[in-house]
Amino acid sequence: MAHPVDVHVGKKIRQRRWLIGMTQQQLAGRVGIKFQQIQKYETGANRVSASRLWDIAEALDAPVSAFFEGIEEAENAKAVHGQDNVPADILADKEALDLVRSYYAIPENQRRRLFELARVLSDVA
Structure with missing residues (x-):
């Protein structure tokens, strides 16, 4: 079973990639890995090493810390929806x-x- 932190970091990678309009293939090319590995990172199936996260952050033009933002809230929020019937993790x-x-x-x-x-x-x- 995937660790919740790995799942959170993977979601943040996917969110940032989507936000800037980059494909998994493009990100993989910039990082020097196969796109299947990006898929595994984004689902939390594989843990991202510190050096690889650094490379991904550079490729996505984001600080490494961005991939950990909101982790406390994600861990504490067990409800699927927050106030006003808005999903707790709308950017996912x-x-x-x-x-x-x-x-x-x-x-x-x-x-x-x-x-x-x-x-x-x-x-x-």
């Missing part, structure tokens, strides 16, 4: 990350209008 959802990426691709004035529309619609629901 690829659809949510795609939505955020698309949202920030919209010009700012239109983005504000879209945000207000979303607020109105969510108040109706």
